Amino acid sequence: MPQTLEGKKIAILATDGVERVELEGPRDALADAGADIELLSLEDGDFRGFDHLDESATFTAQRRVADADPADYDGLVIPGGVANGDFLRADEGAVRFVAAVAAQRTPIAAICHAPWILIDAGVASGRKLTSWSSLQTDLQNAGATWVDEEVVVDDGLVTSRKPDDIPAFSARTIEQFAARGEAS
Numbered sequence: 001m002p003q004t005l006e007g008k009k010i011a012i013l014a015t016d017g018v019e020r021v022e023l024e025g026p027r028d029a030l031a032d033a034g035a036d037i038e039l040l041s042l043e044d045g046d047f048r049g050f051d052h053l054d055e056s057a058t059f060t061a062q063r064r065v066a067d068a069d070p071a072d073y074d075g076l077v078i079p080g081g082v083a084n085g086d087f088l089r090a091d092e093g094a095v096r097f098v099a100a101v102a103a104q105r106t107p108i109a110a111i112c113h114a115p116w117i118l119i120d121a122g123v124a125s126g127r128k129l130t131s132w133s134s135l136q137t138d139l140q141n142a143g144a145t146w147v148d149e150e151v152v153v154d155d156g157l158v159t160s161r162k163p164d165d166i167p168a169f170s171a172r173t174i175e176q177f178a179a180r181g182e183a184s
Helices: 020-032 082-089 092-103 115-120 133-141 163-179
Strands: 009-013 036-041 045-051 054-061 075-078 108-111 151-154 157-160
Touching: 009 020, 009 092, 020 036, 020 045, 020 054, 020 075, 020 108, 020 163, 036 054, 075 092, 075 163, 082 092, 082 115, 092 108, 092 115, 108 115, 108 163, 115 133, 151 163, 157 163
Parallel strands: 009 036, 009 075, 075 108, 108 157
Antiparallel strands: 045 054, 151 157
């Protein structure tokens, strides 16, 4: 049975250097499932997406993350990209937002280099997750159990490694977001 996200508001948090397919793939899957999506960034206006190291797309933020209320969202997606991941984790407002989303037990989905911000937000410790392989040591040093798997779900936290994992990542993300608010 297909899962619906009708009536669910999902935030996608990204900035310059985001891996284009890691934003567009999950975004399109969420929209197809009926989600209302809001694109958050560090600043108002446009930011640049990349295909690895080549600039490829422009995205427009609908709201600055510093102005967003974590309670307004039923899920958070954080796409990867080396620069995106690094810029997000260095921004106090983005880190506070991710920590607040996690504290209210809202599902979070992070792919590739996005789990870096999970470290800074205090979300990685004690969790089983995956990422781009170069983050393995960082995540282990932060207290996470790192595994090399296509997609990992740990109590509402969905992680994946790379663009090839997007179909599985998107499916498990939709599953977790659809379950939010349902009785346990």
